[in-house]
Amino acid sequence: MNKKKALSIFTTVAMSAGLLAGCGGSSTAASTADAGSKSSGANADKPVCWFNRQPSNSSTGELDMTALNWNKDTYYVGFDAKQGAELQGQMVADYITKHADEIDRNGDGIIGYVLAIGDIGHNDSIARTRGVRKALGTGVKDGDDLNSEPCGTNTDGSSTIVQDGTIDAGGKTFKIRELASQEMKNSAGATWDAATAGNAIGTWSSSFGDQIDLVVSNNDGMGMAMFNAWSKDNKVPTFGYDANSDAVAAIADGYAGTISQHADVQAYLTLRVLRNALDGVDINTGISTADDAGNVLVEGEDYEYNADERSFYALNLAVTADNYKDFLDSTVIYKPVSNQLDASKSPSKKVWLDIYNASDNFLSSTYQPLLEKYDDLLNLDVEYIGGDGQTESNITNRLGNPDQYDAFAINMVKTDNAASYTSLLS
Secondary structure (H helix, E strand, O other), X not given: XXXXXXXXXXXOOOOOHHHHXXXXXXXXXHHHHHOOOOOHHHHOOOOEEEEOOOOEOOOOOOEOHHHHOOOOXXXXXXXXXXXXXXXXXXXXXXXHHHHHHHHOOOOOOEEEEEEXXXXXXXXXXXXXXXXXXXXXXXXXEEOOEEOOOOOEEOOOOOOXXXXXXXXXXXXXEEEEXXXXXXXXXXXXXXXXXXXXXXXXXXXXXXXXXXXXXXXXXXXXXXXXXXXXXXXXXXXXXXXXXXXOHHHHHHHHHOEEEEEEOOHHHHHHHHHXXXXXXXXXXXXXXXXXXXXXXXXXXXXOOOEEEEXXXXXXXXXXXXXXOOOHHHHOOOOOOOHHHOOOOOOOOOOOEEEEEEXXXXXXXHHHHHHHHHHHHHHHHOOEEEEEEEOXXXXXXXXXXXXXXXXXXXXXXEOOOOOOOHHHHHHHHO
């Protein structure tokens, strides 16, 4: 198998044709033989896996079924956002119930929390914000669901976006208040930004002081930035999401908890659906039914599949002080799907795969290392492209010759932008 290439992030839109040609030099023999002879229509029939960012309307969350049904070999791989969000919310609520007296730092009977929101237009971020507000009773109805917008500052409880909730603990009733929340978006437009979160907790702590009893984040990248900048030294429980290795390790130092997306299952499924399509076998091979090497997952335990959405969703797991030692290395492949495929039956194929932001903590430190292990096991020669987290063209400009690839795994900057990729395959 050819060596994998991890392409460094580019911050400008203009990409040279020479770079594109250089990427093509490592294609497999089969791909090279076909290069130049395939029409653009042939590319439209190649397997596509959307992953991590589901094609959808960023305002309404409505799925982009055109993208999800791009061709018969198109699928989405992610995780069950609602189940994970509810799990995070319940984890925070359970912690308050057990520790309310000790975490009410100023003894005012109000458990105040601040919330770091990743991307107000991202379905996962929306779900996590709602999950926390639902579990804590701070959510306010907006149409058919809870409002997921940032509330800004709400120290007096007067916001119309959130409301005060209550939790009974130790024979007392505590008021729960979202003191502040904001989208962590930097000046260049990148969301889920850890540096912005670190700055925000500095501002919030200066303004609210000991009113802050908890810190909650839509992901561990932002959560750890706030933990390291303030809450660790002030012994304020901090909750994140993703079970990144640094966050799990930090539980020993007071980080209160995180949620594992079962990234090991997600990474496997991302490449497995492409492998199955390339081999022309049933899509469930090595997923719900064992392959010849013995790889198999358990539906309902490891993942769920939604046929109408053509989507595989890994199930989430709560990581707390009780079990964190089992999650210290987030890049260990999942044992039930750790067996090497026979190259004579599943020969090497070339895959183009992009990571929307090469600086994203979860994708770069957990997801990609897992992908790099599974691509060997599945005999896939993957070209990894790192984006800047801001512009789609920073990535799409490096897909100038799709003829040289056998399949595509796509992680968009914005969930609305699936057509930016499929137009290159048309």
